[in-house]
Amino acid sequence: SQTIHQWPATLVQPVGSPLSLECTVEGTSNPNLYWYRQAAGRGLQLLFYSVGIGQISSEVPQNLSASRPQDRQFILSSKKLLLSDSGFYLCAWSVRQDQETQYFGPGTRLLVL
Amino acid sequence: GQNIDQPTEMTATEGAIVQINCTYQTSGFNGLFWYQQHAGEAPTFLSYNVLDGLEEKGRFSSFLSRSKGYSYLLLKELQMKDSASYLCAVREGPYGTDKLIFGTGTRLQVFP
Numbered sequence: 001s002q003t004i005h006q007w008p009a010t011l012v013q014p015v016g017s018p019l020s021l022e023c024t025v026e027g028t029s030n031p032n033l034y035w036y037r038q039a040a041g042r043g044l045q046l047l048f049y050s051v052g053i054g055q056i057s058s059e060v061p062q063n064l065s066a067s068r069p070q071d072r073q074f075i076l077s078s079k080k081l082l083l084s085d086s087g088f089y090l091c092a093w094s095v096r097q098d099q100e101t102q103y104f105g106p107g108t109r110l111l112v113l
Numbered sequence: 114g115q116n117i118d119q120p121t122e123m124t125a126t127e128g129a130i131v132q133i134n135c136t137y138q139t140s141g142f143n144g145l146f147w148y149q150q151h152a153g154e155a156p157t158f159l160s161y162n163v164l165d166g167l168e169e170k171g172r173f174s175s176f177l178s179r180s181k182g183y184s185y186l187l188l189k190e191l192q193m194k195d196s197a198s199y200l201c202a203v204r205e206g207p208y209g210t211d212k213l214i215f216g217t218g219t220r221l222q223v224f225p
Contacts, residue, residue, distance in 0.1 A: 036215075041217070042217060043117075043200070043215040043216055043217040043218060044156070044200065044202075044213075044215040045215075046212055046213065046214075049212065059212070090155055090156070101146065101158050101161060102146075102158075102213060103158060104148075104155040104156050104157070105155060106154070106155050107154070107155045109153075
């Protein structure tokens, strides 16, 4: 069966510090991968999605970036965090076919102080 | 533009039935999803509709009317563990993309 992992589970970082969040998927090959952010009282916002190694699409302008160095690894990064980057970051995967469901990882709760 | 509307909060009694509505206006449509999210946890998949009509899965059912841009999630025989947020999400076209647009969610509280 497929599983998706994210780490760390929680993170407290000062403003201006760098960020690296990791997501890995097991039990499937060639998945579509996604990064979402959920801010307090707001809906899930798609940040990045990837259909393959090295292929990243950005959905919103921001100071975050994403990379996919391996088929089942998706990394979310920032060089300098802002207060507004605080939130719940969720990675998701789906089978690379049409009309497939997205499944979410456990999430990383980030607090920027 | 993209707009997905759900009620912010709802309350219900254990054992009752509750219907959570979702209306959407998107530039394309390629399916509608419902997810359940308990506080502090990740969303879990509940249901998927791409054609008009009712999809039933145990105590949960989901309905879609594409012409009206409307869906609802029906929860029967409510249990305390059903207290959670319920997220409506629309997959936009074109066919072959996999991007979901989420509503802000409906927080359901079930009381004994």
